[in-house]
Amino acid sequence: xxxxxxxxxxxxxxxxxxxxxxxxxxxxxxxxxxxxxxxxxxxxxxxxxxxxxxxxxxxxxxxxxxxxxxxxxxxxxxxxxxxxxxxxxxxxxxxxxxxxxxxxxxxxxxxxxxxxxxxxxxxxxxxxxxxxxxxxxxxxxxxxxxxxxxxxxxxxxxxxxxxxxxxxxxxxxxxxxxxxxxxxxxxxxxxxxxxxxxxxxxxxxxxxxxxxxxxxxxxxxxxxxxxxxxxxxxxxxxxxxxxxxxxxxxxxxxxxxxxxxxxxxxxxxxxxxxxxxxxxxxxxxxxxxxxxxxxxxxxxxxxxxxxxxxxxxxxxxxxxxxxxxxxxxxxxxxxxxxxxxxxxxxxxxxxxxxxxxxxxxxxxxxxxxxxxxxxxxxxxxxxxxxxxxxxxxxxxxx
Amino acid sequence: xxxxxxxxxxxxxxxxxxxxxxxxxxxxxxxxxxxxxxxxxxxxxxxxxxxxxxxxxxxxxxxxxxxxxxxxxxxxxxxxxxxxxxxxxxxxxxx
Ligand code: SF4
Ligand code: SF4
Numbered sequence: 034x035x036x037x038x039x040x041x042x043x044x045x046x047x048x049x050x051x052x053x054x055x056x057x058x059x060x061x062x063x064x065x066x067x068x069x070x071x072x073x074x075x076x077x078x079x080x081x082x083x084x085x086x087x088x089x090x091x092x093x094x095x096x097x098x099x100x101x102x103x104x105x106x107x108x109x110x111x112x113x114x115x116x117x118x119x120x121x122x123x124x125x126x127x128x129x130x131x132x133x134x135x136x137x138x139x140x141x142x143x144x145x146x147x148x149x150x151x152x153x154x155x156x157x158x159x160x161x162x163x164x165x166x167x168x169x170x171x172x173x174x175x176x177x178x179x180x181x182x183x184x185x186x187x188x189x190x191x192x193x194x195x196x197x198x199x200x201x202x203x204x205x206x207x208x209x210x211x212x213x214x215x216x217x218x219x220x221x222x223x224x225x226x227x228x229x230x231x232x233x234x235x236x237x238x239x240x241x242x243x244x245x246x247x248x249x250x251x252x253x254x255x256x257x258x259x260x261x262x263x264x265x266x267x268x269x270x271x272x273x274x275x276x277x278x279x280x281x282x283x284x285x286x287x288x289x290x291x292x293x294x295x296x297x298x299x300x301x302x303x304x305x306x307x308x309x310x311x312x313x314x315x316x317x318x319x320x321x322x323x324x325x326x327x328x329x330x331x332x333x334x335x336x337x338x339x340x341x342x343x344x345x346x347x348x349x350x351x352x353x354x355x356x357x358x359x360x361x362x363x364x365x366x367x368x369x370x371x372x373x374x375x376x377x378x379x380x381x382x383x384x385x386x387x388x389x390x391x392x393x394x395x396x397x398x399x400x401x402x403x404x405x406x407x408x409x410x411x412x413x414x415x416x417x418x419x420x421x422x423x424x425x426x427x428x429x430x431x
Numbered sequence: 432x433x434x435x436x437x438x439x440x441x442x443x444x445x446x447x448x449x450x451x452x453x454x455x456x457x458x459x460x461x462x463x464x465x466x467x468x469x470x471x472x473x474x475x476x477x478x479x480x481x482x483x484x485x486x487x488x489x490x491x492x493x494x495x496x497x498x499x500x501x502x503x504x505x506x507x508x509x510x511x512x513x514x515x516x517x518x519x520x521x522x523x524x525x526x
Contacts, residue, residue, distance in 0.1 A: 051467045127462035152464040190447030
């Protein structure tokens, strides 16, 4: 018996999904330059209605979904959030709220808890307000600290999630101390992955090797110190690995994402792969999309693979890596993930590491254009009262 | 590795962990903040007894009676693994 013990067979027959990421809205008061939402954000007018989300939850549960992550954007921007939480909970799903904390007032949190919310995942940008607000592009930090206290008072399990990059890695010890002080049961420290906004801003976000080496030492020490109180999960960017990560445990294998406009995707960033058929919950039953659509069967299992993956004995371990990354770096979604050392395209990743990772003494020039804040037009830089000196073009996060 | 489990201790589910019956899979499933555990039959039987009332010794005896060929060490090891994952707590009486 193992975690996620979904029986996997060598055939490409699909199992029922266990998880759904419901992106209720792309609206968000923050402007994180590494946001995991797609570059093209869904507008409010195109969002599913309450009734449509209820139907999505019903269908998802019938299909086998047990975990629902209600996410965004900022899901608290939806006025029907409590209703959706209550519905998912009544269906028997484990309900997590993935939030920036902005808008999580004591009243709203109490209502969500009363409706059956099981767990809160709260994002933090940095260890203190002046640097955190600068990356968020708005006054956010003190709201997050307050939101964590609210979650604690309601005695809900709290996961704190921090995206790491060149601008905050040197404060990792302080970030861990803050998460501890906030009472996090679990702390996820995830180095930026370079898709979508992160790829667009890669030249600004990529850390130095020395930063990473130091962070690894700090995390190891702190993980030991916190054993038994806060579980620390540290995720390195796969650019530094030898093999890719088992992205989503394989395409269309355990979970799916529903975007605010009802588009169903194998993962939240899969829309970067151009030419994929678009499937919407408004047009077709979810079960049919999961089991039969060309979208979900395209890279399911191992049958789609070419060499080197096809003949590799890791093919059932990492499933050839991330399809979005393969597409974004090579233009071919069926290629071996270029972070793999067996990939003929690995040099693309090595080049990026050389070009975008600044020397340990200096600052790299952005190689992918000027920084782009999520939700702001190119060239616009958020002005945040009280935040550290305005972000410069070269290094917005440091 | 499993030496630390007191036969008198009474395991219960961890913080934020829920055990529920899933009709679509005809089995119990364990739900927790970042995951889902779909236990096999033995695992299911153990988890159903992690209710804070059953001592470890009793769980082991019950499982031995219920399943052929299941060894006490295997059950203790499973309890230890679940504890390591934070999915159950094994408290001692009065502790
Ligand atoms: S990453 Fe930042 S901008 Fe994107 S949804 Fe989360 S809080 Fe909002
Ligand atoms: S060749 Fe393919 S299957 Fe083998 S390790 Fe690389 S990505 Fe994974």
